[in-house]
Amino acid sequence: RKEVEQDPGPFNVPEGATVAFNCTYSNSASQSFFWYRQDCRKEPKLLMSVYSSGNEDGRFTAQLNRASQYISLLIRDSKLSDSATYLCVGDTGRRALTFGSGTRLQVQP
Amino acid sequence: NAGVTQTPKFRILKIGQSMTLQCTQDMNHNYMYWYRQDPGMGLKLIYYSVGAGITDKGEVPNGYNVSRSTTEDFPLRLELAAPSQTSVYFCASSVTGTSNQPQHFGDGTRLSIL
Numbered sequence: 442r443k444e445v446e447q448d449p450g451p452f453n454v455p456e457g458a459t460v461a462f463n464c465t466y467s468n469s470a471s472q473s474f475f476w477y478r479q480d481c482r483k484e485p486k487l488l489m490s491v492y493s494s495g496n497e498d499g500r501f502t503a504q505l506n507r508a509s510q511y512i513s514l515l516i517r518d519s520k521l522s523d524s525a526t527y528l529c530v531g532d533t534g535r536r537a538l539t540f541g542s543g544t545r546l547q548v549q550p
Numbered sequence: 551n552a553g554v555t556q557t558p559k560f561r562i563l564k565i566g567q568s569m570t571l572q573c574t575q576d577m578n579h580n581y582m583y584w585y586r587q588d589p590g591m592g593l594k595l596i597y598y599s600v601g602a603g604i605t606d607k608g609e610v611p612n613g614y615n616v617s618r619s620t621t622e623d624f625p626l627r628l629e630l631a632a633p634s635q636t637s638v639y640f641c642a643s644s645v646t647g648t649s650n651q652p653q654h655f656g657d658g659t660r661l662s663i664l
Contacts, residue, residue, distance in 0.1 A: 475652050484640055484655035485593070528592070530652075537583055537608065538644075538653060542592030 444468060445531045447541040455549055458519050462544045464529030465511045473532040474512050476503055478525045479543065485528055488514075519548045552576050556641050556656035563631045563663045571626040571659050573641030581644045582624040583608075583653065584616065586637040593640065599624055631663045 447464045454460045466474075474491035489496060491512050495504040502515040512531075516523055529541035557572045575582065580601045585593040595608030599618040613635060615627040624643075628635060638660050642653040 473651075477652075482638070482658075482660075484658050486655070487652045490652065537581075537595055537598045540585075540593040 443541075444539045445529055445541040447529050447544045449542060449544060451545040451547050453547045453549060454519050456519055456521060458548075459515065459517045460519055460546065461513055461515045462527055462529075462546075463511050463513050464531075464541055464544075466529075466531045467510070468531075469507075469510060471531050473538070474503075474505060475530040475538070476501075476512075476514050477528040477530055477540075479528055480525050485540075488527070516546075519546075521548050521550060524548045554641055554643055554654055554656035556639075556659050558659060559657065560660045561662070563628075563661065565631060565633065565663060567631050568627070568629050569631070571628075571639055571641075571661070573624045573626070573656060574622050575624075575641075575643040575654075576622065577643060577645075577654065578621060579643035579645055579654075580621070581646060581651075581653075582618065583642045583644075584614070584624070584626045585640045585642065586610065586635075587640060587658075588637050596626065596639075628661075633663050635661065636663045637661060 476488040477485040478488045479485040491503040500517045504513045526543040526545045528543045554575045583598040584596040594610045597616040599605045605616050638658045640658045641656045644653045645651045
């Protein structure tokens with residue numbers, strides 16, 4: 442089992458839709474999680490951290506479910522500009538964070 | 551703010567040539583990382599460093615070398631370029647390796663080996 446695993450997608454959704462991605466992790470001792478966004482041929486950029494209590498930033502909500510070992514990202518009112526690959530990142534007990542392979546989102550007009 | 555700066559942005563090498571990918575950060579971060587990303591794939595960790603003078607292997611270190619003589623710089627060296635090393639290389643830095651400290655990335659170096 443991969444340390445951090447994501448559905449590669451693509452998720453094709455219409456503008457205005459709500460879409461959610463999940464990411465599972467294998468190390469139950471993992472403490473830190475993040476969601477990054479990566480546009481085509483660009484560097485990954487931090488979208489938001491994932492806290493135990495969940496957190497929200499505008500149209501984006503991130504949640505952590507420790508019992509089932511997954512984190513989620515919910516995007517409401519999708520915009521064309523949300524089209525990107527979303528990377529799930531976790532602390533797997535190593536000295537470096539572990540990146541998932543990414544979930545591709547395509548928002549269509 | 552410069553953040554993490556990588557040079558060059560693009561490079562074409564012939565098989566067997568060597569080169570150094572440069573990475574520098576001005577945030578006084580202790581941790582620095584090198585990743586490669588093949589088309590349509592995720593990031594794979596090549597090497598990382600937890601501070602000046604300390605480096606360690608990541609997931610795919612073969613064919614690469616690194617050094618960390620200063621806090622700011624973390625160059626990646628390819629000694630004998632092979633076609634399998636054609637990829638996009640990202641350098642990143644963070645305050646610490648874990649504990650809610652995200653990584654900040656450079657723009658990447660696109661390397662083709664022919």
